[in-house]
Structure formats: structure tokens, C-alpha cells
Amino acid sequence: MDNRETILKCALDLFYARGYDGVGVQEIADAAGITKPTLYYYFGSKKGLLEQVLNTYYSKLDEMLGSAVSFKGRVPERLFQIAKAYFAYAAQYRKCYLLMLSLFYSGRESEGFQTVYPLIEKYYNRIVQVFQDSAYELGNMHGRQRQFAVGFIGGLDHYLMMCLRDGPEDETVEISDEQIYGIVHQFMYGIYS
Amino acid sequence: MDNRETILKCALDLFYARGYDGVGVQEIADAAGITKPTLYYYFGSKKGLLEQVLNTYYSKLDEMLGSAVSFKGRVPERLFQIAKAYFAYAAQYRKCYLLMLSLFYSGRESEGFQTVYPLIEKYYNRIVQVFQDSAYELGNMHGRQRQFAVGFIGGLDHYLMMCLRDGPEDETVEISDEQIYGIVHQFMYGIYS
């Protein structure tokens, strides 16, 4: 593993554990076993480093979600495929996923939020599109496509955070198809069914 | 407004906008028009200041949720009452609510998370209890009370964040009973109904 990759990995670990603002550049350099100029040679600035961390791992989400979104079928099945891809990503790239989540929830004027926002918006719109495309099946949503998308992703995010955050460090958390099905089902049909 | 209150208010504003780690003590003192020793006289440390900010506004949530939780009725009606109280709190104490949310989502090893966690856990357990108490009505939940509670609060939180965060600063965001009813209804019966 070359220096660049080592730095990326250490930065992710530290940002995940203590937050973007809570970690200094020096500390990342120490963890990676290099010095600050090396870090600045590759990333230019602390913000540049965060961008690279996020972009590197976000591209994986984009891929994994891609095939799920284009899956043809009825709405429950499509949402299940999406949730499955989403969960698989979150489980595999757990730290980056949780880091993105925490940045998304952080203050609007913070550098972290501003860096992650464009990425999040991108995949939000993909999910909105899914509901949009399902208008013939779901009936008139009265413009609530966005609300559905927000509710759907919000449910997944919240569930994942609770599952992943408390799990053992550096160990893959298994989420079964039954669990995923249960969550999607609840979203579709409520808790009474 | 005395110095203590001024400091609390300014700290909340700044923490909300740029995060706990993103704001220095000096900046808070400047915003409040006092000096650092005054701040340290009242709060002892930066963490102490955060604790006081959170406790001050959290106690309101505790009150507002209290009567809603003890409301007698069937599950949908109870959840509606809780959601209503929760939304009222979030709208009224918007910055503190969103600050708590962002701290809750931040890294486990950060000071912010550790400060807010005990508070969050407290009201989470109250909601879990509601589902617990409704076992006779919801049937065997197979120990999923916690999952229901997480899903319910997660839905409210996510919805609120999207509503409140983008709204105009220092202006109350109105959330109608119809909206609240819609969200609770979706939680209970899904999006198909």
C-alpha cells in the first residue's frame, strides 16, 4: 500500500471516530507514518483530503446502487433491491458510510457538510426518481415522491446507524435478507401487517 | 438577559451552525460580548458549556413529551400525540434539536457524542416503553419494540431535519397536524394506504 492510500485509510479511521473537526492533520500524518508535507503534496489541504476520502468510497455506492435502481419490477421488489444494495454498501464500507451520515447531519456552515452534500444529493435524487417512475403503480402521489424518498432513506439510515455503530470495530456486521425485507415491508405496509 | 443566558444562547447558535469542534471558546465569548474567564466562571470547561446548553433545552423536551407519553388511547392516537409533541418541541427549540441530532450522529469517540448520548437514550427508552405497553394491541412483536421505536423516531428525525434545516434562520417553521398525521399514518399502515 503506497503512502497515498495509507493516508486515505488513516484519515477515514480518524474522521469516523472523532469527526472531521476533531482530528488534526498532524495526527493523521503520524498515524500514516508520514509527515505533513507528504500529505499536503497529495491532497493540497485538509478539505481536499476529506473530498478524496469521500469520493473514493462514494464511487462504490454509486456503482452498487446503479444496478439496483435500474432493476425492473414492481415497487416492493425494486425497493428491496435498492435497500439490499444500500445495506451491502454500508456493511462493506461501514466507516465511510457512517462518516458521510454524520457529516450530512452536521451544521450547514461546517466544511464537512458542504463537502458531503453534493454527493448525498446525487443519490437522493436517484431514489426520488424511482418513486417518480412508479407513479403508474403508486397512483397520484400528490408530489410526495420526495417525501417518500426521504422517508425511505431515512429509515434505512437510521436502522443502519443503530446496527453498525455499536458493532465491533473492524468486523463486518451481517444483515440478513429477512431483516431488509422486514424494513422495506414496514415502509410499504406499515407495522400492522 | 444576564451574561450566563447570553453565553448559552450564543453557544447554541454557533454550535448549531458549525458544530461543537468547529467553534472555539474565544469566538463564543466574543459573540456574547464577554471574555473567556467569565465563560469559564459559569461553565468550567467547553464540555461543561455544551452540557448546560443541552440540559437547558432538553428539559423542555422531557416536559413536552411527558404528557404525550402518558396519553391513554389506542396506538395510532398515542403515536400521533407523541409525534405532535415531538414536532412542537423541534419547531420551538429548533437549533437545539438539530444540534442534538448532529451530535448523536457524530463519531462515538467525540466529546459531543458522549455528552448527548445519555439524554438521547433517555427519551428513546420512553418511546420503547410505549410500544412495550401496546403489546396487547399490536400483538406479539417478537421483541421488535426497540426496532419499532427506532424506526418511528428515525422517521420523525429525518423528516424534521429536512424540514427545519433548510428553513429560514430564526423563523418558526410551521408543521401542520395533517403533515404529522400523514407521517404517523405512513408508519402505521405504509405508503400504499
Add this chain to the structure above:
DNA sequence: TCCCTATTATACCAATCGGTATAGGAGCTG
């Protein structure tokens, strides 16, 4: 050999970090 580019470390910068030692003023009680 010489040069060029890519990569790295030493040593430094001003500014800010959280926090404090010290002392002075205001107001009350005796």
C-alpha cells in the same frame, strides 16, 4: 554524465486551541 520529475523530510510560520493566575470592581452585610 546531466537533467527532469516525483516524492519526501526538516524546520518553520502566524494563529488559534482550551484553560488559568491574578487582581480589581460592584454590591451587600456587619
Add this chain to the structure above:
DNA sequence: CAGCTCCTATACCGATTGGTATAATAGGGA
């Protein structure tokens, strides 16, 4: 008046912040 408590500001602490000027390395092509 003295003495006390409450509150506040000046001035400072060592450590760390994000970031950089400079130069030394190493390797490849000519």
C-alpha cells in the same frame, strides 16, 4: 468603615491548529 461574595477583565500559559519554504532524495530518460 471593613470584610465578604459574586462577577469580570487583563494578560498570560503551553500545546496544537492548518499550512509552507526549502532542500534533499531517488529514479528514469537522454
